[in-house]
Amino acid sequence: MKPKKMLLIVCDGLSDRPVKQFDLKTPLQAARKPAMDALARNGVSGVMDVIAPGVIPGSDTAHLALFGYDPYKVYTGRGPIEAAGAGLQVSRGDVAFRCNFATVDPSMKVVDRRAGRIRSGTDQLAKAVSGMRIEDVTVLFKEGSEHRGALVFRGPGLDHRVSDVDPHEEAEVLQAKPLVPEAEKTARILNEFVRRSHDLLKEHQVNVGRKANGLSLANILLPRGAGSVGELEPLSERYGIRCAGVAGVTLVKGICRLVGMDVPDVQGATGGLDTDYKAKADAAMRLLETHDFVFVNVKAGDVAGHDGDFGMKVQVVENIDMMLGMMLKDMHEDVVVALTADHSTPVSIRDHSADPVPVAISGGGTRVDGVREFDEISASTGALGRIRGMDLMPTMLGMADRARKFGA
Amino acid sequence: MKPKKMLLIVCDGLSDRPVKQFDLKTPLQAARKPAMDALARNGVSGVMDVIAPGVIPGSDTAHLALFGYDPYKVYTGRGPIEAAGAGLQVSRGDVAFRCNFATVDPSMKVVDRRAGRIRSGTDQLAKAVSGMRIEDVTVLFKEGSEHRGALVFRGPGLDHRVSDVDPHEEAEVLQAKPLVPEAEKTARILNEFVRRSHDLLKEHQVNVGRKANGLSLANILLPRGAGSVGELEPLSERYGIRCAGVAGVTLVKGICRLVGMDVPDVQGATGGLDTDYKAKADAAMRLLETHDFVFVNVKAGDVAGHDGDFGMKVQVVENIDMMLGMMLKDMHEDVVVALTADHSTPVSIRDHSADPVPVAISGGGTRVDGVREFDEISASTGALGRIRGMDLMPTMLGMADRARKFGA
Numbered sequence: 085m086k087p088k089k090m091l092l093i094v095c096d097g098l099s100d101r102p103v104k105q106f107d108l109k110t111p112l113q114a115a116r117k118p119a120m121d122a123l124a125r126n127g128v129s130g131v132m133d134v135i136a137p138g139v140i141p142g143s144d145t146a147h148l149a150l151f152g153y154d155p156y157k158v159y160t161g162r163g164p165i166e167a168a169g170a171g172l173q174v175s176r177g178d179v180a181f182r183c184n185f186a187t188v189d190p191s192m193k194v195v196d197r198r199a200g201r202i203r204s205g206t207d208q209l210a211k212a213v214s215g216m217r218i219e220d221v222t223v224l225f226k227e228g229s230e231h232r233g234a235l236v237f238r239g240p241g242l243d244h245r246v247s248d249v250d251p252h253e254e255a256e257v258l259q260a261k262p263l264v265p266e267a268e269k270t271a272r273i274l275n276e277f278v279r280r281s282h283d284l285l286k287e288h289q290v291n292v293g294r295k296a297n298g299l300s301l302a303n304i305l306l307p308r309g310a311g312s313v314g315e316l317e318p319l320s321e322r323y324g325i326r327c328a329g330v331a332g333v334t335l336v337k338g339i340c341r342l343v344g345m346d347v348p349d350v351q352g353a354t355g356g357l358d359t360d361y362k363a364k365a366d367a368a369m370r371l372l373e374t375h376d377f378v379f380v381n382v383k384a385g386d387v388a389g390h391d392g393d394f395g396m397k398v399q400v401v402e403n404i405d406m407m408l409g410m411m412l413k414d415m416h417e418d419v420v421v422a423l424t425a426d427h428s429t430p431v432s433i434r435d436h437s438a439d440p441v442p443v444a445i446s447g448g449g450t451r452v453d454g455v456r457e458f459d460e461i462s463a464s465t466g467a468l469g470r471i472r473g474m475d476l477m478p479t480m481l482g483m484a485d486r487a488r489k490f491g492a
Numbered sequence: 493m494k495p496k497k498m499l500l501i502v503c504d505g506l507s508d509r510p511v512k513q514f515d516l517k518t519p520l521q522a523a524r525k526p527a528m529d530a531l532a533r534n535g536v537s538g539v540m541d542v543i544a545p546g547v548i549p550g551s552d553t554a555h556l557a558l559f560g561y562d563p564y565k566v567y568t569g570r571g572p573i574e575a576a577g578a579g580l581q582v583s584r585g586d587v588a589f590r591c592n593f594a595t596v597d598p599s600m601k602v603v604d605r606r607a608g609r610i611r612s613g614t615d616q617l618a619k620a621v622s623g624m625r626i627e628d629v630t631v632l633f634k635e636g637s638e639h640r641g642a643l644v645f646r647g648p649g650l651d652h653r654v655s656d657v658d659p660h661e662e663a664e665v666l667q668a669k670p671l672v673p674e675a676e677k678t679a680r681i682l683n684e685f686v687r688r689s690h691d692l693l694k695e696h697q698v699n700v701g702r703k704a705n706g707l708s709l710a711n712i713l714l715p716r717g718a719g720s721v722g723e724l725e726p727l728s729e730r731y732g733i734r735c736a737g738v739a740g741v742t743l744v745k746g747i748c749r750l751v752g753m754d755v756p757d758v759q760g761a762t763g764g765l766d767t768d769y770k771a772k773a774d775a776a777m778r779l780l781e782t783h784d785f786v787f788v789n790v791k792a793g794d795v796a797g798h799d800g801d802f803g804m805k806v807q808v809v810e811n812i813d814m815m816l817g818m819m820l821k822d823m824h825e826d827v828v829v830a831l832t833a834d835h836s837t838p839v840s841i842r843d844h845s846a847d848p849v850p851v852a853i854s855g856g857g858t859r860v861d862g863v864r865e866f867d868e869i870s871a872s873t874g875a876l877g878r879i880r881g882m883d884l885m886p887t888m889l890g891m892a893d894r895a896r897k898f899g900a
Contacts, residue, residue: 101857108860135898137879138886142899155899162900335900430857433493436897437857438890461861461875470877 088448088484089419090325090377091368091411092476094150095404096143096336097386097429099441099460103394111385111394111431112442112459115401119409120444120458123423127446129455130468132476133438134427140438141473143386146426147339149473151319151379160244161311162335167234169338170226174313179242179270181307183225183233184250185209187300188282192257197250198231200300205290206233209302212284218273225305228334235277235307242312243267249278250306257304274307281305318344323481325376330367332359336381345379346371355383357400361407369411372419376486381426382407389429397431420448420484422476423458443468443476448483496856496892498733498785499776499819499829500884502558503812504551504744505794505837507849507868511802519793519802519839520850520867523809527817528852528866531831535854537863538876540884542835548846549881551794554834555747557881559727559787568652569719570743575642577746578634582721587650587678589715591633591641592658593617595708596690600665605658606639608708613698614641617710620692626681633713636742643685643715650720651675657686658714665712682715689713726752731889733784738775740767744789753787754779763791765808769815777819780827784894789834790815797837805839828856828892830884831866851876851884856891 102108112120134141134149144165145155163180174180185206187196206227214225221239228234245263260274285291286303294301319327321344329340329347332355340347350367352360364380371378382404388397408423415421424443427436442463444455453467464470471479481487510516520528542549542557552573553563571588582588593614595604614635622633629647636642653671668682693699694711702709727735729752737748737755740763748755758775760768772788779786790812796805816831823829832851835844850871852863861875872878879887889895 102860110859131875131877136886137883138888138890138895140890140895140897142897145899159899432857433893435493437893438886438895439857439859460859464861464875464877465873470879 085485087486089372090480090484091372091419091421092379092480093408093423094381095385095425096381096383097389097425097427097436098401099425099428099439101430101432101439103432106394110460111397111401115398117401117405117458119405119412120423121456122412123421123446124444124455124458126452127444127450128453128468129442129444129463129466130471131440131464132424132443132471132473133440134473136472138438140436141427143335143426144339146473147336150426150476151343152474152477153316154474158314158316160314162309163311164313164342165335165338167236168341169334170228170234172224172226172234172236174236174342176313177242179237179244179310179312181235182309183235183305183307185231185233185302186304186306188257188304194251194254194257196300199302202231202302206302208290209285209288212288213281213305216280218276221273223277233305237270237273242270244310244312246271246274246310248308249274250308278305313342316342320344323486325486327377328371328375329379330364331381333383340379357384357387359384361403362410365407365410369414386429389431390434392431392434394431418448420450420480421446422480440470445480445483449485450483493893495894497780497827498888498892499780499827500787500888501816501831502789503793503833504789504791505797505833505835506809507833507836507847508797509838509840509847511840514802518868519805519809523806525809525813525866527813527820528831529864530820531829531854532852532863532866534860535852535858536861536876537850537852537871537874538879539848539872540832540851540879540881541848542881544880546846548844549835551743551834552747554881555744558834558884559751560882560885561724562882566722566724568722570717571719572721573743573746573750575644576749577742578636578642580632580634580642580644582644582750584721585650587645587652587718587720589643590717591643591713591715593639593641593710594712594714596665596712602659602662602665604708607710610639610710614710616698617693617696620696621689621713624688626684629681631685641713645678645681650678652718652720654679654682654718656716657682658716686713721750724750728752731894735785736779736783737787738772739789741791748787765792765795767792769811770818773815773818777822794837797839798842800839800842802839826856828858828888829854830888853888853891857893858891
């Protein structure tokens, strides 16, 4: 049997709870979504605990699970994900951090955790600190959007179990402390990095200019969220497949890179409500020609959920449906297409919840059950039953005739 | 989002199998139960393997699972549960036993394992043995109903892995043996306790009186079911919730106490067919005002199942339905209410079985599926799918907006 291609579309936070003011419907139940319903009608549906029943998934842990990894084993902190998202290579043995450019006064008290939400010049500031050596460790730093950046330490004997330097409030800069004896060297290097970054940044010409313009100085870097990639084996090696990801959000791009996907920049894919759905659909269809597994993340549903905006979320469903329609129109029937969410973000609670998410899979060798609509309740009656996030990737591989045999 | 309150109603042994003489209906399918059906109609249903498929739950292991504990990790024996049920505090490091007051002849052969089902005076006999010191171990003993009692050893270096003293038949009193080398001390102390209890009890005035009245002497204590509480972290600490339990049966009360619930005595809650349903409903509703999580156990269904009495079991369903109706009438819509059983006790086999149990949850943030009746078959088509007993507590916490996030 020729192995089939796979397309996974994850609608961030799209799953919801019934809302009283809207006839106890969820946004998915209230929206017009012919493409999603067609996908459900032509395949199997189910519901999915992305991590486990009663565990609220973060977008980071959720995506790791959806790609087949046990987040309890591979997730140590946000640092490596942000660093990979920013475009830094993170390898086994590295320790990575998220950072803010911040403003400290001469007594080393943080007076602005975001350096006036600095918008330009961070690339030059980044160049000033990246590449330094501390003991036998190489330091890599890359700016992100606005005041954000990512930091990677590379060298022998590093351990991610250190406390944050960022005080998370306007207070004294913290000294990183080892949380286990093995992390003593990492804490020492981290504190030295913060000291040196302050020395390098405070007199930097970007800050000279900011001072002249009355702007907050970006005169220190505050690392937090230390993590390492541990035993994360890329999807390509694990399953022998070529993978690509289309995402607008840095966090999701970072996870894609960590699991070994090609992550092209898609013009107009913003991760916001204004994302260019057609550009995403086109990019995904193009990538399906050259890759075995293509992943698409659409963030907008989560944004509408956090805003508590039912009408907006219905609109997002309909936008995504349009995108899906464009893709399905030209889809080869042999492609295994899965549609799901990484977690629920109910408009009634404006935050992630532990409620399971719907999932529908069609194409390739999938069975066809009696489910006719794609929503939280209809999906629960489908032939997939109730699965876990970590089951999704093996299930898709099975339907794509790429699963491995155990036994004879 | 404001966290919501939770009510869990466990109908002991209520789940069943179809019975040929009654149109292949189960007692739940045959009964009129408007309140249970309303609960199912307004929420989500599913079926639950309380321990795992094909494992017959005991009421003790089942309740541990329903409270979110892995019984394979925390359950070591009935002793600590019976001791907690009798009102003895059982702490980490203690070893606890169930005991019978029994009659031995001068050759130490057991001639009556229940000392003529002794009904009075055991409180005085208990006082005579409780509080003694053996080596560096303190001995606590409390009488239970009739010939029953509970024993706790408290001191350093104890281990529950010892064999029973109770021969479980009319035979020579057994010498406790260590089942692992670490339990040698415990076995030695247990044997010494049995010897001393015999010395103290045989001449006790209660037995002098019984001898005069021609009654069997309660002249020895026969411990069995050694166990310890191990790593059992109370629900209050684990989830940060205040918990209370309403139960008539000592065993269930004991589990409630072990997991850190307040367990008030409810007048008329007997654990039998004659239990006062209204008293239980009132107690639960009162406790919901002061506690975050309230648990109610109704034993009668299990009794009818063990009796193999279909009509009686239908009657129990209708009685519980009346109790549930009283509670739902005044229930705030934000309370997450779950209704289930701890195991099946089919009238056709007059014992526990491994068949999954129905579960329905409504209120709070629950979704609403298409299930319209509460029974073993209807529930299996619901949006909850098929879960495990250990999933119930996290699932309820999720619906009550008390779950924890993993990741960001």
